[in-house]
Amino acid sequence: MVYQETFIAMDTTIMMTVVSDAAERTIDRSVRRAARCFYQIEQVCSRFDTDSELMRASRRTGVPVRVSPILYHAMKFAVEAAAETGGALDPTIGRKMELRGFRRNYLSGKPVCSAFAENAGVTFRDLVLNDEKMEMTLKKPMVLDLNAVAKGLAVDQAAKILRNAGFLHFMINAGGDIYAAGQNERHESWTIGIRDPLDPEKLAGTVRLSDAAICTSGHYERPSPVMPGESHLLDPRSGRSPGMIVSCSVIAPFAMLADAFSTAALVMGPETGIEKLEYMCLDGLMIGCTSRRLFTKNFKEHTLWNEQRQASSAGAGIVTARKQGKGGRQQRVRRSSR
Amino acid sequence: MNRISPKWMALCTAAIGLTYAAGYVVTDTEAASRASSGQVTQTPVQSNQPDYGYVDDQGGTRPSDGSESQDDRTTGADQAQQGYKDGSYTGEGVNRIGSVSVKVRIESGKIAEVRIVDCTTSYPESLIEQLPEQVVALQSPDVDNVTGATESTDDFRSAVLDALNKAMA
Incomplete structure (x- = not known):
């Protein structure tokens, strides 16, 4: 049977789907235990809670501060990702994000x-870690x-518990970190649609995944409430939102890796971003503002990429779209009007 | 799937493997008891160096800079994360897609679970759960799920706040 439960944490919805013949009660217990990861990590890592361990640590400058293993390892990962990407991802941008208007507790x-x-001049190099x-x-x-x-890490921990x-x-x-x-x-690899960033009603295409994570970063969903044209995505080096690429999806064995490097690659831009993903042995897809698509060299083969072209119907109802590629099988897409 | 380098494998597994590590659980419990009882407990982050903020009557520290003190004092944490009574609370909310019911569980004064228990709307429940922001969604019998940039939880906030208000009472 298919068991499904939806939670709210980290300002997003978390849907867990389990395919299993186990008793519903057994599945329910495990799913809810897995869901706890999101609340635990949120309590430790939230920037929107002055009492979180992350925020308490933020207020201590110039002295070594011992932190919990979870915060330490998450920060260690973030600092390594920052070093790997030349600061395209930076765990010290909290104040910049606050000033861009991303500072409200969602509840x-x-x-x-x-x-x-x-605000100015702080980078990950000003953060020293002692393993x-x-x-x-x-x-x-x-x-x-x-x-x-944090969200990717919570997904990975929840997956481990299940x-x-x-x-x-x-x-x-x-919320799209999968x-x-x-x-x-249906005993097939999971089919994941990648949303078209230029038309959220459509899919850019689908990938097939099994025992893997996919995350998409895009700067079309959360615009800055105080800076016109800017979004929640920030190039820490320039202090601006990256322009050329509007969405970047990365597939990795871990959601935290996919999460971090989809953001980093998007900030790095088309060529450097794709190069970095290939260097990291990650598969990725970038979609530019002119709908240009850039793939890492093995992306299509590894993911059985299926580009989708859907008729853009303004009305509701059934839309039939022909799938690209071999087989040319018909696909039914159910749509609802707003 | 490609094989990622041992270094990144190690960084990820170190972080993921910690869910029930003793150190983390202790921190969590201490932070929770500190928040609910007002006692200042020794947690890893509170080593013996002076803090840059001040200690308020709840035992929590706050930034000490006065330039935006209005903001400093009304941080979300105080209302959203502290002072809740343990238990389960149901919250109802109406939004632009219909009505939503959530169940919030509070443990040690903190939110331990927020579960969507009912979506009475004009759209299929699964569709709304996946894409709270994008009601005009992509549902296809061949697509199991959709990845896109993070959606917000605006459509569920009123229901969650309703439950949290009950937890405050």
Whole structure:
């Protein structure tokens, strides 16, 4: 049977789908245990809660601060990703994000303001990590930000819990950060649609995944409430939103890797971004503002990429679209009008 | 799928493997008890160096800079994360796509679960769950799920806040 449950955490919806013959109660228990990862990581890593461990650590400059293993390893990963991408991803951009208007707690609507932190000139190089003691030292006043890592990490942890509980076939979708394990109820690899960033009603195409994660970063969903034309995606080096690429999807064995590098590659831009993904042995797809598509060299082969062209029907109802490629089989797409 | 380098494999597995690591659970519990009881407990991040903020009556530290003190004092954390009574609370909300019911569980004064239990709308439930922001969605018998940039939870906020209000009472 197919079991499905939806949660809200980290300002997004988290849908867990499990394909299993186990008793519903057994599945329910494991799914809800897996869902806890999102709340635990949110409590530790939230930039929108002054009492989170991340924010408490942010307020301590110039001294080594011992942090919990979860915060330490998440930060370690973020700093390594920052070094790998020349700062295209940077866990010290918290204050910049606050000033761009991304500072409201999604539940209470109340803003956070870390006036103690510097805005300009802070980079991941001002954050020193000590593996042995699990300590972080902030060399300048800064606000840490793990928003490009935390959700992916939670997806991976939740997947691990489900797998340890004996489930082989499941999917976790945290607002588009997806981990797909095993097969769907039709005993096929999971089919994941990648939304067309230029027309959210359409898919750019589909990929087939099994035991892999896919994450998409795009700067079309969350515009800055205070800076026209800017979004939640920020090039930490220029202080601006990246322009040429509007969405980047990355497939990886871990959601945290896909999450971090989809953001980083989008910031790095088309050529450098694709190069970096290939260097990292990750498959990725970038879609530019003119609908130009850039793939890593093995993307189509590895994912059985299926480009979709749908008739753009303004009305509701059934739209029939012909799939590209071999077989040319007809596909039914159900649509609803707004 | 390609094979990623051992270095990145190690970085990921180190982070993922920690769900029930003792250190993390202790931190979580201490933070929670600190938040609910007002006691200042020794947590890893609170080493013996002075903090840059001040200690408020809840035992929580806040930024000390006064330039935007209005904001400093009304951070979301205080209302959203603290002072809830443990238990399960149901919240109802109406939004532009219909009505939504959620169940919120509070443990140690913190949100431990927010589950969507009902979506009474004019659209199929599965569709709304996937794409709260994009009601005109892509549903196809051949597509299991859709990845796109993060959607927000605007359509569910009123229901969650309704439940949290009950938890405050």
